[in-house]
C-alpha cells in the first residue's frame with residue numbers, strides 16, 4: 001500500500017492562519033512583529049527562499065524587510081549591519097540567509113546576532129539550550145519536522161530514529177529534538193559504514209544529506225515514516241529530494257514530498273519564532 005503523504009504545505013498554511021490572528025492581536029496591543037533578513041550575494045536558491053519568506057511575512061502582517069548586500073561585502077561591514085539591527089527596537093528577529101560567501105566566517109556572524117533576536121536558533125547559546133533540554137529558539141527545519149510528526153500523530157517515544165546528516169542546522173538539532181521525545185536516535189553521515197543497513201532499522205528516517213535520490217527503498221524498513229529534507233536539482237534542473245520518492249512511498253507508512261513537504265514548514269516556523277520574540281517584548 002502506498003504511504004500517506006505528509007502535506008507540509010497544507011500544514012504550514014493551517015499554522016499560518018493561527019499566526020495571522022496572533023499577529024493581529026499583538027498589533028492591537030501596539031506591537032508589530034518585525035523581521036529583518038540579511039541576504040548577501042546572488043545565490044539563486046537563496047533569492048527564492050528569501051522571497052518566499054518575505055511573501056509569507058507580508059501575508060501574516062509581520063513587518064519584514066530584506067537587506068540585500070553585495071557578494072563582496074566585508075565581514076566587518078556585515079558584522080556592523082548585524083550590530084545595527086541588534087539595537088533596532090522595530091525588529092524582533094534577525095536572520096542571515098545561509099550560505100554566506102566563502103570569505104565570510106559564518107560562525108562569527110551567527111555569534112554576533114543577539115540570541116534574543118535569533119529566529120533561526122543557530123546562535124551557540126540557543127544551540128546549547130537545546131542540547132541541555134531547555135530549548136529556546138529552535139532551528140526552523142527540525143522544528144517544522146517535529147510539528148509535522150505531531151500533526152500526523154507519529155509515535156516517537158521508544159521508536160528507533162535514524163538521521164542521515166550531521167549539519168548544525170538540521171542533522172544535530174533534529175537528533176536532539178527526537179531524543180527529547182524519547183526516541184532512540186542514531187546520527188549517520190557520509191563516513192558511516194553500512195548506512196543502508198542502519199537506516200533500515202529506523203521507524204523514523206530523516207534524510208538530510210544533500211544528495212539527490214540518495215535514499216532508495218533499500219534504506220527503508222517497511223512501515224517507516226520518512227522525512228525528506230533534501231533540496232537538490234537533477235540533471236534537468238528539476239527540484240528533487242534526498243529520497244527516491246516514487247519507490248520509497250510504496251513501502252513507507254508516511255513520507256514527505258519535495259517540494260511541499262519540509263520547506264514550507266521551515267518558513268512557517270521562522271514566522272512563529274518571530275511572533276514569539278515579539279510577544280516576549282510585551283512580557284519579558
Ligand SMILES: Nc1nc2c(c(=O)[nH]1)N[C@@H](CN(C=O)c1ccc(C(=O)N[C@@H](CCC(=O)O)C(=O)O)cc1)CN2
Nearest residue numbers: 049096097098099120140259260261262263264266267
Ligand atoms: N538562515 C537560514 N539559512 C538557510 C536555512 C535556514 O533555515 N536559515 N535553510 C535553508 C534554506 N531555506 C530557508 O532559508 C529553505 C529552503 C527551502 C524552502 C522551501 O519552501 N522549499 C520549497 C521549494 C522551493 C523551490 O521551488 O525551490 C518546498 O520545499 O516546497 C524553504 C526554506 C538553507 N539556508
